[in-house]
Amino acid sequence: EDKVVQSPLSLVVHEGDTVTLNCSYEVTNFRSLLWYKQEKKAPTFLFMLTSSGIEKKSGRLSSILDKKELFSILNITATQTGDSAVYLCATKAGTSYGKLTFGQGTILTVHP
Amino acid sequence: NAGVTQTPKFRVLKTGQSMTLLCAQDMNHEYMYWYRQDPGMGLRLIHYSVGEGTTAKGEVPDGYNVSRLKKQNFLLGLESAAPSQTSVYFCASKAGGATGELFFGEGSRLTVL
Numbered sequence: 001e002d003k004v005v006q007s008p009l010s011l012v013v014h015e016g017d018t019v020t021l022n023c024s025y026e027v028t029n030f031r032s033l034l035w036y037k038q039e040k041k042a043p044t045f046l047f048m049l050t051s052s053g054i055e056k057k058s059g060r061l062s063s064i065l066d067k068k069e070l071f072s073i074l075n076i077t078a079t080q081t082g083d084s085a086v087y088l089c090a091t092k093a094g095t096s097y098g099k100l101t102f103g104q105g106t107i108l109t110v111h112p
Numbered sequence: 113n114a115g116v117t118q119t120p121k122f123r124v125l126k127t128g129q130s131m132t133l134l135c136a137q138d139m140n141h142e143y144m145y146w147y148r149q150d151p152g153m154g155l156r157l158i159h160y161s162v163g164e165g166t167t168a169k170g171e172v173p174d175g176y177n178v179s180r181l182k183k184q185n186f187l188l189g190l191e192s193a194a195p196s197q198t199s200v201y202f203c204a205s206k207a208g209g210a211t212g213e214l215f216f217g218e219g220s221r222l223t224v225l
Binding site: 004006009034041042043044045048088090097098099100101102103104105 | 116143145147152153154155156157160162168170202206212213214215216217218219
């Protein structure tokens, strides 16, 4: 059974701090790892990582995948209150018809 | 530019009642999914469909049925609701093939008393 574990489960920081969210996985026939941000409603797509060691960046957010050690990290620099959300990590296997296996999520709270 | 639309957004049921959640997508996506989200457990796949007329079980299918009679619609049914089915339900869709991301609806909050 595929498994995705995120840590920490919750995190409280102040504006301007840098945070690192972790995601480890055990997936048969791994194809890709995805990060989503979920505020009040629908998860919204952040990154998809398929190759090890290649960093994806979007503004203050970046993510990297280590396929040897089976984990990924999501970094957020200079955090803002608008970064407060649940961050979800998910994996996709090669024969899964696009099905995602999700971790529990990390609740990030950024105080002014 | 609707994307993925779920109805209803909120519903309260009594134990034993039945209901249907409707998911509609306007992106001509082949694949559609129903997930449930519970505190501390992330999203878990209930059922999915890889094309019109097809359905398959996900991780937690018991107590639910689905139908995909039209490509754009994916229905999730609860025949006899139980308190354990109190959850937030998300529909998602994706274009066919190995690549691409899932697009999610805004969720339907169901409470079973």
